[in-house]
Amino acid sequence: MTETLAFGRTPLLTHNYMHYCPGCTHGVAHRLVAEVIDEMGIQDRTIGVSPVGCAVLAYNYIDVDFIEAAHGRAPAAATGLRRTLPPDRYIFAYQGDGDLASIGMAEIVHAANRGEKLTIIFVNNAIYGMTGGQMAPTTLPGMKTTTSPGGRDVAQTGHPIRVCELLDTLVAPVFIARGSLSSAKNTIKAKKLLRQAFDLQHQGFTFVELLSTCPTGWGLSPTDSLAWLDRNMLPFFPTKTFREPGAMPEHTAAYHPDLKVRD
Amino acid sequence: MPSQKQLMKGAEAIAEAAIRAGCRHFFGYPITPQNEIPEYMSKRLPEVGGVYLQAESEVASINMIFGGASTGARVLTSSSSPGVSLMSEGASYLVGAELPAVIVNIMRGGPGLGDIAPSQSDWSMMTKGWGHGDKRYISLCPATVQEAVDMMSLAFDLAEKYRNPVVLLGDGLLGQMMEPVIFPALSEIAPEQSWAARGKLATRPRVIVRSLYLDPAELERHVDHLYDKFARMEREEPRAETWMCDDEPPVLVCAFGTVARIAKTAIGKLRGEGLRVGLWRPMTAWPFPVESLQKAAATSDRLLSIEMNKGQMVEDIRAVIGHDKPVGFWGRSGGMVPTVDEMMNAIRGQFANA
Ligand SMILES: Cc1ncc(C[n+]2csc(CCOP(=O)(O)OP(=O)(O)O)c2C)c(N)n1
Ligand code: SF4
Numbered sequence: 181m182t183e184t185l186a187f188g189r190t191p192l193l194t195h196n197y198m199h200y201c202p203g204c205t206h207g208v209a210h211r212l213v214a215e216v217i218d219e220m221g222i223q224d225r226t227i228g229v230s231p232v233g234c235a236v237l238a239y240n241y242i243d244v245d246f247i248e249a250a251h252g253r254a255p256a257a258a259t260g261l262r263r264t265l266p267p268d269r270y271i272f273a274y275q276g277d278g279d280l281a282s283i284g285m286a287e288i289v290h291a292a293n294r295g296e297k298l299t300i301i302f303v304n305n306a307i308y309g310m311t312g313g314q315m316a317p318t319t320l321p322g323m324k325t326t327t328s329p330g331g332r333d334v335a336q337t338g339h340p341i342r343v344c345e346l347l348d349t350l351v352a353p354v355f356i357a358r359g360s361l362s363s364a365k366n367t368i369k370a371k372k373l374l375r376q377a378f379d380l381q382h383q384g385f386t387f388v389e390l391l392s393t394c395p396t397g398w399g400l401s402p403t404d405s406l407a408w409l410d411r412n413m414l415p416f417f418p419t420k421t422f423r424e425p426g427a428m429p430e431h432t433a434a435y436h437p438d439l440k441v442r443d
Numbered sequence: 444m445p446s447q448k449q450l451m452k453g454a455e456a457i458a459e460a461a462i463r464a465g466c467r468h469f470f471g472y473p474i475t476p477q478n479e480i481p482e483y484m485s486k487r488l489p490e491v492g493g494v495y496l497q498a499e500s501e502v503a504s505i506n507m508i509f510g511g512a513s514t515g516a517r518v519l520t521s522s523s524s525p526g527v528s529l530m531s532e533g534a535s536y537l538v539g540a541e542l543p544a545v546i547v548n549i550m551r552g553g554p555g556l557g558d559i560a561p562s563q564s565d566w567s568m569m570t571k572g573w574g575h576g577d578k579r580y581i582s583l584c585p586a587t588v589q590e591a592v593d594m595m596s597l598a599f600d601l602a603e604k605y606r607n608p609v610v611l612l613g614d615g616l617l618g619q620m621m622e623p624v625i626f627p628a629l630s631e632i633a634p635e636q637s638w639a640a641r642g643k644l645a646t647r648p649r650v651i652v653r654s655l656y657l658d659p660a661e662l663e664r665h666v667d668h669l670y671d672k673f674a675r676m677e678r679e680e681p682r683a684e685t686w687m688c689d690d691e692p693p694v695l696v697c698a699f700g701t702v703a704r705i706a707k708t709a710i711g712k713l714r715g716e717g718l719r720v721g722l723w724r725p726m727t728a729w730p731f732p733v734e735s736l737q738k739a740a741a742t743s744d745r746l747l748s749i750e751m752n753k754g755q756m757v758e759d760i761r762a763v764i765g766h767d768k769p770v771g772f773w774g775r776s777g778g779m780v781p782t783v784d785e786m787m788n789a790i791r792g793q794f795a796n797a
Binding site: 223224225226227229236237239243244245246247248249250253256257258259260261262263264265269286287289290 | 468470494496498499500502503504506507508509510511512513514516518532533536540634640641642643644645649650651652653654655
């Protein structure tokens with residue numbers, strides 16, 4: 181199934197030519213982020229954090245102040261921004277699945293657990309794009325990558341990590357959702373999730389996972405990649421809003437133990 | 444603001460000095476023997492409208508420092524040897540992105556988990572090995588609590604002057620000793636605006652804080668620019684003390700930090716025995732005070748480097764002195780603090796050799 185997306189140029193996207201491979205959804209995700217910042221009128225108050233991964237050059241395209249974090253450390257760097265900048269600033273970090281769910285797992289869990297007032301955009305393409313298509317923590321069982329040439333063997337390397345579900349065990353986050361960039365319809369929904377996250381950012385930690393494609397790493401055409409995402413990723417990574425104000429799970433209720441450890 | 448003398452533990456004095464210097468943001472992870480610094484900060488920073496944040500690891504601390512420094516704020520982290528090892532990647536990113544920050548390393552015995560006793564075994568790491576790539580850090584080595592206090596504001600000033608991280612290199616002895624100190628007045632420093640990522644201003648081009656230069660020619664130009672700064676640091680920032688050298692003593696002891704203090708006691712006693720010994724003490728591990736060393740060594744017959752490690756600074760001394768005269772080494776490692784008596788024996792040995 182193919183759909184045609186007809187978009188005008190987003191004012192907040194620079195004129196720089198995007199370096200992404202044809203059919204890569206990083207470009208779509210960038211556009212959505214730029215549109216949300218533009219629509220909220222917060223360009224002069226927004227600071228982005230780019231990851232190490234294919235999106236390291238996100239600052240070349242989204243026209244706001246940016247810092248470039250070390251591999252996996254974007255949530256820590258964003259914490260440094262949040263804790264030093266005036267509270268009216270909007271801060272987002274944009275991370276891939278290797279960056280966020282492998283080397284940076286500690287930083288994302290703890291930033292979420294502290295309830296850092298951030299928006300984290302998690303681009304899950306089930307592979308390490310930038311380094312040439314190696315296995316990621318989100319690589320699907322049996323999926324062939326350059327470091328799982330026989331397909332991911334879950335007995336040796338575990339199952340893919342569902343990051344939204346994992347973060348949903350924590351008390352602090354105010355918004356956790358997973359969307360998909362596999363079709364125009366899903367992309368419009370994904371943009372709404374991003375807007376919700378930015379809107380809620382000053383209340384606490386907000387997190388949006390975007391199921392994405394890496395046609396180059398997957399060895400598929402752009403259109404086949406979209407269909408592959410729907411067929412293979414969606415069943416394991418359900419798109420839904422896990423948490424939002426008014427729909428907070430029971431385990432997020434305030435807890436005040438009566439501990440007398442020190443006077 | 445109080446400027447009378449107060450008795451304070453080294454680690455707490457270092458923390459207070461940072462606040463006096465305008466630091467309002469501390470990110471760190473507990474490790475002995477420097478826990479008094481974060482503990483003090485957690486209590487004191489909120490009193491002055493600042494932020495103390497306990498990071499999940501030293502890797503997170505240094506990257507929080509990266510984010511905080513990107514906004515132009517004066518940011519501090521402190522740790523001890525294993526934690527400082529973990530920070531090395533982030534330190535290299537700070538250099539690459541030209542961000543000012545101050546990192547305190549209260550060294551403990553290594554390698555590995557080692558112990559929690561005082562040590563100087565990170566000299567080589569801080570001066571040569573910390574982090575990847577072509578990078579340098581000014582490392583200040585205080586010998587007294589007052590000097591640590593004075594060096595704290597210097598550290599922030601130098602970090603901003605060069606837009607490069609600066610290290611305060613101490614050891615567990617310095618952190619634990621109680622000494623009378625005088626603090627400067629509390630200062631408020633407005634965050635830098637021109638290069639800091641604080642939101643796109645109409646008055647300046649958009650800020651991108653980065654260390655990635657994919658074009659090798661561009662990266663080479665960037666590294667050349669960094670090395671212009673490092674060359675200026677080498678010209679302007681070496682600091683050293685020469686002590687008891689007026690009578691051109693034949694034996695010159697070289698020591699830094701708290702070991703230099705013990706050496707002063709030992710040298711004083713040896714002088715009482717009639718032995719002519721002087722002391723040369725670098726106050727900057729890097730830039731290594733080459734000219735000062737050459738001058739102090741010019742009139743001596745032999746040098747003896749005394750360190751709480753297996754001989755790290757002595758390599759730098761030998762690189763300066765070459766084969767001109769013997770440069771000996773004596774030290775204790777593993778966190779063993781040399782006693783005055785054993786140090787005196789080691790120095791006496793130099794006269795026996797002569
Ligand atoms: C400390 C460190 N380890 C490894 C790398 C190499 N590296 C760069 S990007 C990357 C993985 C990126 O994959 P992902 O986060 O999934 O992003 P994608 O490129 O797929 O968007 C790795 C391992 C690095 N730059 N730094
Ligand atoms: S390698 Fe994959 S993730 Fe990277 S730009 Fe190409 S398609 Fe996109």
